[in-house]
Amino acid sequence: MKKRGISSTDAVRAGDRKHKPFDAVPQPIVATAPYTFESSDAIALHTEGAGREREEYGRYGNPTTRAVEERLAALEGTEDAAMFATGMAAISTAVLALTKRGDHVAIFSECYRMTRELAETTLARFGVETTFVPMDAAALADALRPRTRLVLAEMPSNPHLRCLDLTKIVETCRGRRGLKTMIDATFATPVNCRPAEFGADLIVHSATKYLGGHHDVLAGAVCGKRELVSLVRDARGMLGSICDPHAAFLVGRGLKTLALRVEKQNASGLEIARFLEARPEIERVFYPGLPSHPDHGVARAQMHGFGGVVSFVVRGGLEGARRFVDRLQIARIAPSFGGVDTLVEQPAVMSFYEMTSEERAAIGIEDGLVRLAVGIEEPADLIEDLGHALKS
Numbered sequence: 001m002k003k004r005g006i007s008s009t010d011a012v013r014a015g016d017r018k019h020k021p022f023d024a025v026p027q028p029i030v031a032t033a034p035y036t037f038e039s040s041d042a043i044a045l046h047t048e049g050a051g052r053e054r055e056e057y058g059r060y061g062n063p064t065t066r067a068v069e070e071r072l073a074a075l076e077g078t079e080d081a082a083m084f085a086t087g088m089a090a091i092s093t094a095v096l097a098l099t100k101r102g103d104h105v106a107i108f109s110e111c112y113r114m115t116r117e118l119a120e121t122t123l124a125r126f127g128v129e130t131t132f133v134p135m136d137a138a139a140l141a142d143a144l145r146p147r148t149r150l151v152l153a154e155m156p157s158n159p160h161l162r163c164l165d166l167t168k169i170v171e172t173c174r175g176r177r178g179l180k181t182m183i184d185a186t187f188a189t190p191v192n193c194r195p196a197e198f199g200a201d202l203i204v205h206s207a208t209k210y211l212g213g214h215h216d217v218l219a220g221a222v223c224g225k226r227e228l229v230s231l232v233r234d235a236r237g238m239l240g241s242i243c244d245p246h247a248a249f250l251v252g253r254g255l256k257t258l259a260l261r262v263e264k265q266n267a268s269g270l271e272i273a274r275f276l277e278a279r280p281e282i283e284r285v286f287y288p289g290l291p292s293h294p295d296h297g298v299a300r301a302q303m304h305g306f307g308g309v310v311s312f313v314v315r316g317g318l319e320g321a322r323r324f325v326d327r328l329q330i331a332r333i334a335p336s337f338g339g340v341d342t343l344v345e346q347p348a349v350m351s352f353y354e355m356t357s358e359e360r361a362a363i364g365i366e367d368g369l370v371r372l373a374v375g376i377e378e379p380a381d382l383i384e385d386l387g388h389a390l391k392s
């Protein structure tokens, strides 16, 4: 499948309403929980599903949120999108909407910590079994069962930025009734990869990362065909996991500059990855844009750019990485990525702190691993800062 770029015209204008209250330029924040009806007859008409399409209660929908959903669907190249309070709200609502007792799900093993926990605790408790699949699209066929309802993969994955072959995953799932593919494309964003073009059924995002883009909002999204998103939206109305209109407004604003930000982060990410790879203090760099990355070929075939996250192993283990991270001046220590500010974290002491070195090694988390989430600062300044921290 040929990769296509997103349109920045869509990023600015998709979902935009022609007539807005007070002739505002941006879509205003409609801060209301319930919506009023003109008469009892109007309620009756609405309940019967007749009359104009309108909102009824904020847990089911909001015009600010709706406009952002339409913009995101346009960027992702899907029929529809639904927004959620967080990325985890999006993932858990979608998974709960699509599975029932006795079902089986397959999750590619390098996945978000809380996605793994959702499967191991809540899904297990409700009688849904999970297989964690090794990070190779060819390994999926062996994991599938007659009751497999969902295949979940991250693109790229965290923290080693593995890029699974989406075409192969979709092909492996083809023809199996009731089986849906769900791609967590938080790291890719629609700028770098649009999984729907490869035939994925659902695309989920933590909009907290690149889509919001400024480290000031928590939100999530599910994109896909109208019918499937509608199923997930119904579950959202019941579970109450919808995105607040204030948060949706910030995501909608972030989307307008998404392509500008991510293209800069792609360029800086690649430059920084090359710089680090040439340094003797660095044991190994994981960046899909480098020929040394195990998925470089797949990444080149299905991505426009390789993103702003660069992972690397600093010599000197836990302590060496800690000293390096603490010496950085521009990058702030924090557990997120995708925003305009550069952030840095050491997965061994942040997300995987409660494990022993051996347990971490078993799941591939090196003690000296550092994840740098490049923002939009000047790459020369970031490189100077990195070089200084490595030297001392």
Ligand SMILES: *Cc1c(COP(=O)(O)O)cnc(C)c1O
Pocket: 086, 087, 088, 089, 112, 154, 158, 184, 186, 187, 205, 206, 207, 208, 209, 218, 219, 220
């Ligand atoms: C952050 C993240 C999530 C969770 O998103 P929240 O908005 O923090 O709930 C899910 N998947 C991936 C890949 C993430 O990076």
